[in-house]
Amino acid sequence: MPIVSAPHELLESDVYVDLTSVTGREIYLKCEGFNFGGSVKLRTAAAMVAAAEKDGLLRPDTVLVESSSGNLGVALSVVAASKGLVFTCVTDRRCNPHTLRLMRALGTDVVVVDVPDPVGGLLGARKERVRQMCRGDDRYLWLNQYENPANWTAHYETTAVEIAGRFPDLDVLFVGAGTGGTLVGCARYFREHASRVRVVAVDAQGSANFGGEPGPRLIPGLGSSTPAPALELASVDDVVHVPEREAIRTCRALSARGFLFGGSTGTVVGGALDWLDRHDPEHRLRSVAVAPDLGDRYLETVYSDQWVDKNFGDETLRPSAGGSTTPHGKESQ
Template identity: 60%
Template sequence: MPVISDPAQFNEEDLYVDLRAALGLPLYLKCEGFNFAGSVKLKAAAEMVDAAEREGRLRPGSVLVESSSGNLGVALGMIAASRGHRFLCVTDARCNRASVRLMEALGSHVHVIDEPDLHGGFLGARIAYVRALCAADERYVWLNQYTNQGNWRAHFRTTAPAIARSFPDLDVLFVGAGTTGTLMGCARWFWQWRRRVRVVAVDSVGSVTFGATPGRRMIPGLGTSVPPPLLDESYVDDVVHVEETDTVRVCRLLAGRGFLFGGSTGTVVSGAGQWLARHGGRELTAVAIAPDLGERYLDTVYREGWPADVTEAEVPAALAGLV
């Protein structure tokens, strides 16, 4: 029986959903949303805060500040509340309102950027705001998830070896690409210890992470408007890009089977289905990482009529070959 005194001490590491029953898809989904922060971002948040405390950068009077589209902000807000730190999250207009309210309930302050940077989009504008804040006031401590090595090391230490323990015969792993912390941590671990495992990155159409053309993106979590400094493509075996309309359809298909997952999960499952259909997936052992659950997306992904061009009844093209 787990008994804890710090909310960061609990995380369900070994829960998987077999999507053959729900979607007819030969894929196991690693569920990372069962902790008090509600997402995989708890791991990176704890790693980065622990390091800042050990190094003496985070001390009495300091104010944690971070740019986040939502989930990391909630995780940092939870850790800050439990350890007595102050925290400011800099987000943008695409952040789910539920995530903002969660951070505020935890005692965090939230600053919302309304206008994107001309070249760097909303992410560029958020980072510019954080840089200016830190330059003007030395109390602010920026963990900088985009360059912080603790972001990927958290998953090198925990997520990847946990998957390997559960699936010793794993053939392919699908990981969504945002800051690429989860992707790089898992890819580096499997490259070092299980080189036969193929690591496939799943990105959103409109993201520039892998050199694609920038475009409008509405769902927070995956994709970037600024190339992520943590990314080393030499560790990645393949990349799949997913349209956000397919993301929404997959999320709603899963909800129709009783599984309410977040937008990033819909993207990863859609991308995995697309890749498996091309590569004879029924003969492979495949795992995908589901970063969070779906409650924070009720006003967007799961709201009828959002976006206007999605028809729920359609099966996404990405799954058509397998469903």
């Protein structure tokens, strides 16, 4: 086990969950929630702050500011607290209550945007609030996860390398599409070093990341109301869109086996199983899915019967016919 002197030094994750017995397929989850930021976003946060330090952008009076739906906000809160930096996170009403409390506990000033932008939705409103803050006070430094190359570079240099080293015979990699950092970093690495590996992007239904009109989304994390600037459609082999109802069912099916994962992970796993059902009927492919987070921050949403019933209807809470099922509604092996 590593010995660390700062929370953002604990980044490398070699923990995988073998879902073969659960799904009947050879699929492994790369668990990125076992760090002090609780998600894959700690890699991004540490890389962006390190890049700002290297470029001489941090002054004694600098206030870091970032737009985030939750996980990056917590990750930057961890890094900022560790380095003695002041941080303001601009989030929106979809942010989980637990996540808000975490950021504030770490000393972050949290601004919650409630009114969506007419064109860009809540994401557009968050970005505009950040721009206003930066225009009004030159102490603010926007790290801008959406366009900062340190976002995808962090995953090109670490996440993808870890997966390739652990699974040299990998066939398919499933990665969620949010800002595009994890997806682009992994896709670029495998294009250059193991082109036989198919990289499949998993997005939330209602996201405009890969075109189309944006729709309502209640689970923070994956997806965007406007295409993420960093995303490169040409770098991925396919795209899967997952309804939030399916993401919830997948999360709950996994939790019934003792694996409490977050909404983003439920989306990625649901998308991976859907794609494999359509493209690998003979169950020959070995695949890895990146699990961005754990489930403790979703106890009041995804894992709340009242919240699910109110927003998606009680049919989402009903088990599939036949009782105990896998995350994709197939009988356990």
